[in-house]
Amino acid sequence: MRPNLPSLDSYWMPFTANRQFKKAPRLFVGAQGMRYTTDDGRTVLDGTAGLWCVNAGHGRRQIAEAVERQLMTLDYAPSFQMGHTIAFEFAERLAKIAPGPDGHKLDRVFFTGSGSESVDTALKIAIAYQRAVGQGTRTRLIGRERGYHGVGFGGISVGGLVNNRRVFPQLPGTDHLRHTFDPVRNGFVKGQPEHGAELADDLERLVALHGAETIAACIVEPVAGSTGVLPPPKGYLERLRGICDKHGILLIFDEVITGFGRLGSPFATDHFGVVPDLVTTAKGLTNGVLPMGAVFASRKVHDALMHGPEGAIELFHGYTYSGHPAACAAGIATLDIYESEGLFARPAEIQAEWDEAIHSLKGLPHVTDIRTIGLIAGIELAPRDGAVGARAYDVFVDCFEKGLLIRTTGDIIALSPPLVIERGQIGEIVEVLGRVIAAAA
Ligand code: PMP
Numbered sequence: 001m002r003p004n005l006p007s008l009d010s011y012w013m014p015f016t017a018n019r020q021f022k023k024a025p026r027l028f029v030g031a032q033g034m035r036y037t038t039d040d041g042r043t044v045l046d047g048t049a050g051l052w053c054v055n056a057g058h059g060r061r062q063i064a065e066a067v068e069r070q071l072m073t074l075d076y077a078p079s080f081q082m083g084h085t086i087a088f089e090f091a092e093r094l095a096k097i098a099p100g101p102d103g104h105k106l107d108r109v110f111f112t113g114s115g116s117e118s119v120d121t122a123l124k125i126a127i128a129y130q131r132a133v134g135q136g137t138r139t140r141l142i143g144r145e146r147g148y149h150g151v152g153f154g155g156i157s158v159g160g161l162v163n164n165r166r167v168f169p170q171l172p173g174t175d176h177l178r179h180t181f182d183p184v185r186n187g188f189v190k191g192q193p194e195h196g197a198e199l200a201d202d203l204e205r206l207v208a209l210h211g212a213e214t215i216a217a218c219i220v221e222p223v224a225g226s227t228g229v230l231p232p233p234k235g236y237l238e239r240l241r242g243i244c245d246k247h248g249i250l251l252i253f254d255e256v257i258t259g260f261g262r263l264g265s266p267f268a269t270d271h272f273g274v275v276p277d278l279v280t281t282a283k284g285l286t287n288g289v290l291p292m293g294a295v296f297a298s299r300k301v302h303d304a305l306m307h308g309p310e311g312a313i314e315l316f317h318g319y320t321y322s323g324h325p326a327a328c329a330a331g332i333a334t335l336d337i338y339e340s341e342g343l344f345a346r347p348a349e350i351q352a353e354w355d356e357a358i359h360s361l362k363g364l365p366h367v368t369d370i371r372t373i374g375l376i377a378g379i380e381l382a383p384r385d386g387a388v389g390a391r392a393y394d395v396f397v398d399c400f401e402k403g404l405l406i407r408t409t410g411d412i413i414a415l416s417p418p419l420v421i422e423r424g425q426i427g428e429i430v431e432v433l434g435r436v437i438a439a440a441a
Contacts, residue, residue, distance in 0.1 A: 002040060026400055031058035034418060034425055036405065044400060047429050048407045049418045052225060052257045053288030056337045057420040063289055063333040070329035079111075079322045087111065087323030090331050097335070098296050099255070099269035099279045106269075106279055108302035110295040111323040115256035115282035116150025118293035119219070122278045123154045124317055125297060125305070126217035126250045132304045135213070135248065139173060142206055142218040142249075146179035148226035149219060149254050149280075158219050161227060175210065177202040177220070181230050183380075188362055188370050189231070190355045196233030200240040203249070212247035217278075222268035225257035228412035229371050229378025237274040250301065251276040256293070260284030261338060261419050263374030264348035271374070277301050287334040292327035346419040347375040353423055357430045358415070364434060365441035366391065377415040381437070395433075395440050404432040 008022045028044070030037035034057055036044045049055055056063075070086065077084040095107035110125070112118045123141055130138035143149065143158030150156075156164050157171035160179065178199055186193030203218060222237060224230040244251040258268035259281040265271040269279060278301060282293035305314050321327070338344060347354070351374070358377040359370050369380040384391040392408035399406050407414045415429065 005039065026397075033057050033059065034421060043403060045404050045425060045428055045432075047399075047405050047415050047417050047433075049284075049416050050288050051283070051407075052262070052416045053283035055260055055262070055284040055419045056287045056334060056341070056343060057418040060287065060289075060333075060337060062337060063287060063330050066329040066333035067290065067326050070325050074325050076325060079320065079324075080318060084323070084325055086325050086328040086332070090323070090328040093332060093335055094294065094296070097266045099253070099259075099267035100275045100298070101270075104275060104298075106275075106277075106296035106298045108297040108299065110297065111319075111328075112282070112293035112295065113291050113319050113321045113324075114150070114293050115254075115280065116152045116155050117319060118256065118280035118282055118295050119149040119158075119254060120152040120154040121293075121317060122252050122254075122280045122295045123158065123217065123219070125278060125295065125301065125315065126252065128315055128317075129250065129301045129304050130216045132307065135216075137213050138216040138248075140210055140214045141171065141174045141216060142177065142203065143174060144177040144179060144220050144224075146181065146224055146227040146230060147176075147219070147221060147254075148224065149221075150256070173214070175206050177206070177218075179224070179227075179230065180233055180236060181228070182233075183369050186233070188359065190359065190372050192231050192234045192373070194234055197235035197239050199233070200236050200243060203240060203243045203247075207243070207247050207249075212249065215247065215249050217250040217252050218244055219252040219254055221254045221256075222258050222272060222274075223263070223373055223376065225376065225414065225416075226409060228380070228409050229373075229376055229414055231371060231373040232272070237272050241274050241276070250278060252278045252280065254280045256280055256282045257376075257416070258374070261344035262347065262376060262416065264345065264351065266344050285334070286327055286330040287337070289334075290324070290327040290330045291321075292324065292331060341420070343419045350375070350421070350423065350426070353426055357426045360430060361434055361437065364437045367437065375416060375419060375421070377413075379413040379415070379433075379437075381411045381413070381440075383411050391440055395436050398436045398439065399432060402432050402436060404429060404436075406433065 027039040028036045091109040098105040098107040145160035147160040149159045157174045185195035253276040263271040279296040286292045355372045366382040371378040392411045396408045
């Protein structure tokens, strides 16, 4: 054990093999710009923007100062039946860049504390909306295989990750589209794959099976992230939108990862030009520095819920930390940085270099597929002797030791560096990763 470490016994780590981790802990003590510092004094290049969230890079003084100012001015105020100005200010700022085209922006904002809370909030808003428009039989929620929508009971119910689901009961009446991963027809693709738009027709099948009058909403990640980087086939999201419209089903895009610039537009909604009814966000909303999420709702959805008698609470839902003043201050300062540094445009500016650098790993042993879109990459490795995830885990640990932070899910390596990454650092990622993958053979 290294000297000066706290006891590792009490902290029960999330989504971590605790017993294995505590035998050889990987610990960060600092971060600045594109790099972390470890407890033993090494620097590690951040290839993942933390957990897909630190889009403007680490240690941004402007954000820290805004948070400090806010905490010394108004640290907390109740969020129910009381307001504070900074939450309205942040919502107004978000409304200006909200997902959707001008005139049709999803510019009504409900604040939450995380991505999981945003998802459960959006699912509940969808069901409440259907009831408000006289469609109270519509309570069924449709997700997709290999979807990740956080860890609330709503999120795991519409999610499609077996490990997150098998121990826990799920909401009744959920169902799933098939995922869109098709390595046979779409291999080593840059951007959107050609094949698979017809998989959206799964929603028609579920309508035929359950009846449209039972279905409230369909939720998908525009680009599935945590389950291995699955960009939508060309035409897929358009087709899903069309089927939802035809049957009165609300469409929810979970943009917890794709929101705030990851694809080179403020939101994936704008990138793909397909407008859902609700958009869930978190992560990049505050550059990851304070926990916060936000659900963007269309005027149609919002206004339908504002029609009860005045004086009655319209939606029986909310959190102690909805619109937390410090998180709002962090969010406003984060938007200032995104705007002044033009960060939402950054992935498009370096797209060609990113794609080329990452796809240069093709041909290394055990690399079975590579997918890039925006400033995201998925690199798929063949499992070692049937032990799913073992090879990728070794690559992850070796990368960390060689000064690069990556993320793995199963045998897929996911990359999503801060949007402030410089061209040379793309080269550094690929150089380290290439060496480590080759050695793992
Ligand atoms: N939705 C998506 C698409 C996500 O990627 C995540 C987190 N990776 C979540 C929801 C859950 O967010 P959180 O961990 O903040 O609850």
